[in-house]
Amino acid sequence: MAFLFSSLLKIYKGIKIADNPAESAFGIVVDHKLREESSQEASRVIQELKKIGLKSVIKPLNWREQRWQGIEPSDLPNVESLARTMRYQALGSTCRYLQVPSLFFAHHQDDQYETVLMRLLAGHGYRGLQGIREANAIPECYELHHVYKSGLLDNQMQKFPFLSFKPPSREMKQLRFILRDDKKAESWDRIKSYLNLDDTTTRFPGHLSRGFDPSVPYLTPLQSEDGGVMIYRPLLEFDKGRLIATCEANGVRWFEDRTNTDPTLTTRNAIRNLTRHHTLPKALQKPSVLALAHRSRLRAQLEEAEAHRLLVREKVIKDFDPNAGTLLIDVSTLWKEKMRKTRSPFAQTREEARKQARKRSRRLVASIAIRKLIAFVTPELHLPPLANLEGAVDRLLPQLSETFDQVLVTEPKTFSIAGVLFEPVFETNALMWLLSRAPYSSRQPLPERKLPGYLNYRGGVLRLDADSDQPSRHRHWRGWKTAKLWDGRFWIRVSACIAAKFHVLPFLPSSAKPFRMALPPKERSNFEKVLKHYAPRKVRYSLPALYSVEESSDGEESKQIMTLLALPTLGIHVPGLERWVKYEARYKNVDMTLLGSVKKNQRSKASLLKRTQPLAKRQSTALQSQRIRGGGQARKSHGVKDDLTSL
Known part of the structure; x- marks a missing residue:
């Protein structure tokens, strides 16, 4: 692959790879330090890369912590997973340092065959038999800013961004030429304003807007992160034999790890030894297994596309608020069955059988759709498997349940999954759900991030004195510190001109009153x-809060005094903080295409939450009694309308 890239860049200078202009390639050689000869081998690889005109660097993995404990890394039972995590983090950190958005791996067709065969023998279903992806975001780097699905906003704020979303100059000149002689056309300045060419906040995807309501205080929505390092595998269509032949034909030297041939070392080595020295049944040979992987991948893609289309078509998402991390959804329109008049018992039986046959596939698509909705709010880095969402499907879409009773109506109840709290909200015509961060468990520590505000981290404490209106002339603002991911949802960073310690914790109830009293009456x-x-x-107590930490000594014991300074996502801070500290918050990367063209909902969440459990209990009780008395048909009584019978 290094040889092919070297030849490609020599012939096609400035070629675009994944919409990014590629001027040069850089080789990253990871030294796992698990073999005695690994360092020498990495040096020889560097020399070969220099011969073909590529710059490169060696990144050795650090096993110091394991060796301090007297454990040899090669003896660890999970050495493969540990090495994988450390390898990806080393690659991601190097890409961030080099400002590289694309990372290419030389996985080939034999690797794909071995991976799928391993998963097949392990009993995976078709979703696990998709094999190695051709492109995906870099894994194991979830908390590294500018590496995992983040960093694009900072790039777009630069004067000359690396990736531009502006229309090409050739198309702009052509448009100007077309409109030059058109007397009825609008002015060129007006057209440029439509295209948002000069607005840095809306010229790239991921920007959210919020409708204006005079009765509601306006809060600028947080921008959603995007970007990061993408992994590409351009050689998956070629087997190892063809790659070796290409190297031999062009005089390129390659290296192979001698441990890859030891069948007792790893499962992959055993599979590789089995496929090379034994003739497997036709169903387990390479063409059959690769065809199986292709069918599995196509089926999974179609299911994902169907869930995406369903969420957008039915406008399931009614409101998304990145400042609070909440999502308001309406799933009552999904697969809403229409009453059909059947002429014969046979037709009615056939319709019922058809409905039962659809139920299984609909439950699967519903699970995928619910997982996409959970991704907006969940603090967990990995989404739950589809098998764990069966209970959520039964609660949100009871008509898809296997034990659904058409006569009795169950009361919607609050539940949580994957750190997301689902609360029922009753509207006039439908039942909606509010998704928010689930309350923190008392059994687990609160999420916390430490943000140094100055190079002299131990130098002092943040003090906001009324006597000093301006910072000292000897103090200088430092650049933005690297953003940290807090609670798996918010990227937060600070910049300060004083020596201080900053911690990001949830908005604690004990800090609410002092913070409120520190605000002027109007701001309060x-x-x-x-x-x-x-x-x-309880939504407010899941928001990030910026605290200053002061070390105080009381006799022989030292304590930490924490002072709430700001709520970064709400843009509210104590008076005078802007003279000493700057902060910035952004939301994690989410699928903005699911929002569609839904208008921002300006109704108060407080008024929506008032319609949860008490009202739900009264309505469901009334509906249940009416349906039992009326033979399944709800009547107008006790203030219950006919449009609630769909619940």
Whole structure:
């Protein structure tokens, strides 16, 4: 692959790879330090890369922690998974340092065959038999900013961004030429304003807008992160024999790990030894297994596309608020059965059988759709498997349940899964659900991030004195520190001109009153309105809060005194903080295409949450009694309307 890239860049200078202009290639050689000769071999690889005109660097893995404990890394039972994590993190850190958005791996067809065969023998279903992907975001680097699905916003804020979303100059000149002689055309400045060519906040995807309501305090929505390092595998269509032949024909030297031939070392080595020295049944040979992987991949892609299309078509997402990390959804329109008049018992039986046959596939698509919705709010780095979402499907879509009773109506109840709290909200015509961060468990520590605000980390404590209105002339602002991912949802960073320690913790109830009293009366009133509208009830206590930490010594014991300075996602801070500290918050990467063209919902979440359990219990009880008395047909009584019978 290094030889092919070297030849490609010599012939096609400035070629674009995944919309990114490629001027040069850089080789990263990872030394796992698990073999005695690994360092020498890495040096020889570097020399070969220099011969073909590529710059390169060696990244050795650090096993110091294991060796300090007297454990040899090669003796660890999970050495493969540990080495994989360390390898990807080393690659991601190097890509961030080099400002490289694309990482290419030389996986080939034999690797794909071995991977699928391993999963097949392990009993995986078709979703696990898709094999190695041709392109995906870099794994194991979930908390590295500018590496995993983040960093594009910073790039777009630069004067000359690396990736531009502006229309090409050739198309702009052609448009200007077409409109030059058109007297009825609008002015060129007006056309440029439509294209947002000069607006840095809306010229790239991921920007959210919020409708304006005079009765609601306006809060600028957080921008959603995007970008990061993508992994590409361009050689998956070629087997190892063809790659070796290419190297031999061009005089390129290659290296192979001698441990790859030891069948007792890893499962992959055993599979490789089995396929090379034994003739497997036709169903397990390479053409059959690769065809199986292709069919599995195609089926999984179609199911994902169907779930995506369903969410967008039915406008399931009614409101997404990145500042509070909440999502309002309406799933009542999904597969809403229409009453059909059947002429004969036979037709009715056939319709019922057809409905039961659809139920299984619909449950699968519903699980995929629910997982896509959970991804907006969940703090977990990995989404739950589809098998774990069966209970959520039964609660959100009871008509798809195997034990669904057409006569009795069960009461919707609050539940949580994958760190997401589902709360039922009753509207006039439908039952909606509010998704928010589940309350923190008392059995686990609260999510916490340490953000140094100055190079002299131990130098002092942040003090906001009324006597000093301006920072000292001897203090200088430092650049933005690297953003840290807090609670798996918010990227937060700070910049300070003083020596201080900053911690990001949840908005603690014990800090609410002192923080509120520190605000001026006008800002205090606005703070109450913002909390009431955007983060009511327990939602507010899942928001990130910026604290300053002071070390105080009380006799022989030392304590940490924490002072709440700001709520970064709400843009509210104590008076005068801007003279000493700057902060910035962004939301994690989410699938913005699922939002569609849904208008932002300006109704207060507090008013929606008032319609949860008490009202739900009264309505479901009334409906249940009416359906039992009325033979399955709801009547208008006790203030219950006919449009609630769909619940």
